[in-house]
Amino acid sequence: MHILFSSTATVDRLGGKFYNNALRAFLPRYHYLGERITCLAFGQDVEGVKQEPIEDPRVDFVFLKKVNSVRSLLVARRENELIIEREVRACDMCVAHVPSFLGDSVARVAKKYHKPCLNVVVGCAWDAYWNYSWVGKLMAPFRFLSLRRVQAEAEYSIYVTSEFLQGRYPTKGVAIGCSNVNISTGDESALRKRLDRIPYQKGPLRMATLAAVNVRYKGQEYAIRAIAELRKMGVDIEYHLVGSGDDRFLRSLAERCGVADRVVFHGLMPHDQVLSFLDEMDLYIQPSKQEGLPRALIEAMSRGCLSLGSRTAGIPELLDKEYVFRRGNVRDIVRILSKIDENTLKEQALRNFEEAKRYDREVLNRRRCEFMRLFKKNSRLE
Structure with a gap:
């Protein structure tokens, strides 16, 4: 055939x-x-x-x-x-x-x-x-x-x-x-490790997005603007971007917003390194204006990351409604991130880990x- x-x-x-x-x-x-x-x-x-x-x-x-x-x-x-x-x-x-x-x-x-x-x-x-x-x-x-x-x-x-x-x-x-x-989901050891280290979190919360950095509709610019606003409020978040493409626009935006020291560009990462990378992150954000059902978001959920995403395509089907924001709305992102604490990190780790199993x-x-x-x-x- x-x-x-x-x-x-x-x-x-x-x-x-x-x-x-x-x-x-x-x-x-x-x-x-x-x-x-x-x-x-x-x-x-x-x-x-x-x-x-x-x-x-x-x-x-x-x-x-x-x-x-x-x-x-x-x-x-x-x-x-x-x-x-x-x-x-x-x-x-x-x-x-x-x-x-x-x-x-x-x-x-x-x-x-x-x-x-x-x-x-x-x-x-x-x-x-x-x-x-x-x-x-x-x-x-x-x-x-x-x-x-x-x-x-x-x-x-x-x-x-x-x-x-x-x-x-x-x-x-x-x-x-x-x-x-x-992807393969349901790695209980990843969940245990995350839950064990949440009470010992030190320094800024680490948030990630896995997407091409030269495609504007992926929405990383809204996350950068949000962490700049959060910094003024005393909330410290370090934003890690993994993806291919020309990152000059986003680098320039980070500098203009005064958070260049809190935005880290990793470039394209081999997929066999992605899960270990996500294990080092505390949060995952999918701020896209266009998607289907993003694999990277499900991967982050499968590692117990507290995850948030825009009201785009299938993203709301994956997330707790409290962690869904209007597309391109910096204020919504700020509101969600400003409320994150040890309890929400644990609750969402458990919730997202179980939800991701549906996509094994x-x-x-x-x-x-x-x-x-x-x-x-x-x-x-x-």
Whole structure:
């Protein structure tokens, strides 16, 4: 069975090998549908490796051109459409991550050639474009309607949220809510260590965000502004940012706000170091204006971190409502952080640890595989 999988990921290429952390995690789950996978993605040549290798001989890549300008919208998109049509015709079934121009196209062409297609809704088209730039605001209504149309026609869909994306982009087909996170939860030793050290907390509280630092809609700027306000109130918080990209805007903002000594940039961190890093943090904040269901937030919860996040997509589905704030609202963040004490750190450690168990990879894989079995059976390809 030959599966065509579409992704908006950018794959690093070096010495004939391919590297991408997200795809390394995602691709194996779709072998449940078939042995051979052709992955449509974007590629870039790099001089050094910062991500994990994809070493699955059953996976091959077809790279497309990015559509990120008016010219590429006219030229590259047409070239991409021809490649997509060729690859859809050559496969037995498709898996399309939406929203994206690529995923939308795969779903549409699959319908044209009567190829079974499983849509995986990983985010909100409106939020992604509206919070990107002024050009994005112009495109947001069109992308919103495009995803609404794609999902209205979808026969099988997996939504990464339990409620939010289903409500905004409903389908008449068969669907489940199943997060795409790929983590192991329930490490009781991590919880015990956290609870043991909470009474001995010294120095500033350490708060973290794991997200690209050059993407404004990730919202780290609001956390920086909040810790500046808290400092004036005598509340000392040290903010640790992990993620790739140009950090000049956030560094400059920290300096202007007078908290450059309390904002630490770690750059891109190998995933095998993330859990130990989170174990050293006291708080985790996900201040995004656009998300699906953020893996980093669930990982932080699984380590017993007191966590707070914006009222965006599936984030409120994860958190105690007292720790959810309005998007971009510094005052809300200040209010929540100013009330944190030893008791709340303990209470939320226990609460978040238990909540994260719902997103353990084994639990999610069983649920996802059962749905894919149904998809495959009803597509008459089993």
